[in-house]
Amino acid sequence: MKLFLLPLVISFVFCSCDQKSKIEKAIEEAPVEIKVERFDKQFFETSPNDLAKLKKQYPYFFNPQINDSVWLNKMNAPIWREVYTEVQKKYPTADGIQKNVEELVQHLKYYFPKTKTPKVITLISDMDCSNKAIYADSLVIISLELYLGKDHKFYTFPKYLKQNFEERQMMPDVVSSFSTGKIAPPVEKNLLSKMIYFGKQLYLKDILLPEYSDAEKMGYTPEQIVWCQENESYIWRYFIEKEMLFSDEQKLTSRFIDPAPFSKFYLEIDNDSPGQIGSWMGWQIVRSYMENNDVKIDELLKMDAKEIFEKSKYKPKK
Template identity: 30%
Template sequence: MRTVIITIPFLLFFACGPECKNENAIASTPVSIEVERLEAAFFSQDSPEGIENLLEEYREFSRLFLDSDQYPTDSILAAKIFRLIQNPSIDTLYNEAVSEYSDFDPIREDLEMAIGKMTTLFPETRVPKIQTTVSGLYKDLFISDSLILIGLDFFIGPKATYKPLEIPGYVLKRYNKEHLASIIVKFLAGNQVYKGKSSSLLSEMVDFGKTYYLASSLVPCTQDSVWLGYTSRDMEVIDENEAVIWANLLENEVLYETNHITKRRFLGERPNVYEISQECPGRIGAWVGWRIVESYMKNNEVSIEALLADTDNEKIFRLSGYKPQSR
């Protein structure tokens, strides 16, 4: 496979406000999301019996997030949780999580905007309840159409004293307050995308592109770097070398590849796509797919609903007119 060297121009980048993409593409229906901060309830208990009462009161949370069904009785799980919250390390996690998320309103407001716009597009959309907790790094997220459960201790950010060991550093950099709402919105958006009828790399790239396009339309002032989980340096690299990246995909004839290993190279979680360049960030195929979808929507009179329902992704590519030029 041919490798292309990507260069970064030595330019000064000045700070500016976020660009609002597709800001008026979808009208918003006002919604109100209930947020329950369960970490305070659990950590204020002074006995296993108090924990057990909470497990019963929040039965769905207990089952979906704490796996209560795996225990013969709630009393066994309650005793385990009570021992956990007595641990000084967990106390540190709790205090750092509560401090980082003392103001949850920005996240709630982004999610209310996203759900409100989804309700306009898809009237059957339900308004989920949010429940937060500190689980001792047991689980990060559970997302359904009716309930969003968040382990805040996973999303404290780089200053956290304790970090989940099973998550690679290049993924963990997205586990922070800035990215939390975008992670949830991308999941909800992805559930509205009809998968392409082809199993090619190109088709899966376009599927990802549809997800990013919808997500960025639901919360239009979130920066591209946040949706992608890229650093500002990553964005400089791909923006300045879009034509080089595209030329690499063409020259190596991978767009119509259906091999899962090949597809993972361009769509999977990796620190870099070395097949293109040491400087090319992972999941680059998803970004190119987003650019294709943006070009398609710009050059064709198509509604977002029609875009998401269209499974002919190779047709979408042909009609997109996507052809990046060297800068």
């Protein structure tokens, strides 16, 4: 019986791979040309006398209520000059960024045909790790000072945040920002709704960033992904036994959804677990749903969390 089924299994695998390659080939053939504007260079290389010109060119970066002296001080402050120097060392050109954004936009246009080709602007902001990359309609803004490498001397952030200050994390961050305009915030306040919300966001990374690893999509280390996979069944049983899925208890968000050094089971496994384990579990549910249902991506993003869960046929891997 097993020998009889083997050719069918092999045939299915090759058909799946062939279908995937057809989609990727169609995506690659779609012409996309992105221009990356280096506002970071323009800002720090602009003469004080030309600040007005720069403000006119990039009005969205200059709050009209802030005095020009603030911008001039930043241009000349030794610490910011040092940050600028380090950014230029890491990113002497924008070629790599341009290539990565073009590939991402090709995928965006395939799955979301109405997507406008965005203008990409790099800058040096204020080390705001909650806004590393922003996708706003036809504009992508990337704060380069937060992609210098996790071990850079400038970073005094906690380890779980610094591990994502890598160049490779730019596009996953861009997709996270893009997703906020495509996925409506959950109406229900229970844990499952929040899990599915972020599961949808991560599934977007599956289709928009197919060459990226699960660790890169999630913002985990490879070891943390392995931990999740090895403990998936245990985590799921814990959520079920504690009746957490449909609970509105707000503490569950900070325990299992919000960025954190670890998830809070209040057990010995806490120190080994990565933060945001609820989002990772939501991702597995959404993946299972898409494997078992013929649904377009835009339909998935609008769907109710409970319906996705019930039709997902999700079973944790043992």
